Amino acid sequence: VARRTLEVTRNAIVRYQGASGDFNPVHHDDEVARATGYPGAFTVGMLPAAVLGTLVREWRPDGHLRDISVRFLSQTWPGDVLQFAATLAAIAEEGPDRLVTLSLSCVRQTGDAALSGRAEVVFRP
């Protein structure tokens, strides 16, 4: 039902870290990342997770986003081009309300799945 693309840049990572308050240096300092056993700084996972949140909110702002959950499957790196998608998983009636469940995904340009997730959006009459 919705798609989006994001090219990961250091700027985007630092901007998200500043906005969120997660200043873990492995996401912006190559030296710290290497000392911790990574080839270099990698994307803070909550950045693509938050983009999935944006995707769902902008899809139908009139619905109530009751639940959103994501699972981090693999790391992403500066220079990656990430494809985000929300697809319809189920529609159910809950009394007078309609509950729409979406499946969420974030895939790297290599085809590797970086995140999966699901969201519940409630539409009230």
Add this chain to the structure above:
Amino acid sequence: MWVERGKVREFNEACGVTGPTADEVHPMFLVTAAFWQSADSLPPALRDREVVRQLHGEQEFRYPERLPRVGEEFTCTVSVEREFVKEGKRGGAMRLLVRLIEFVASDGTLVAQSRATIIQPTLQPGEDRA
């Protein structure tokens, strides 16, 4: 924590929000509770961890009735909902914990729950934190 308009906009811009929801609270905004928390407000299991070696496994936000609103104040309670050990894919045990943060509005309504599954560094030989 206070839900401040400028912070909401800053967070939205960092998350690629461009549409009509630019001044509304993003569904992941409550991660900024990090700015309102000090080490002594955390349960012992969440203190003194090696942040650079932690990994975030899963994250969930649940809003029973509504999203947070700009201008409101929450009282937040942090707890460890679950702590367990799981066999890693590449051998060795992984230590996981689920950190629950509950956000209660000034009228007593539970507005949000945040659940983070945090993967801790592998257990060293002879170490047993349980």
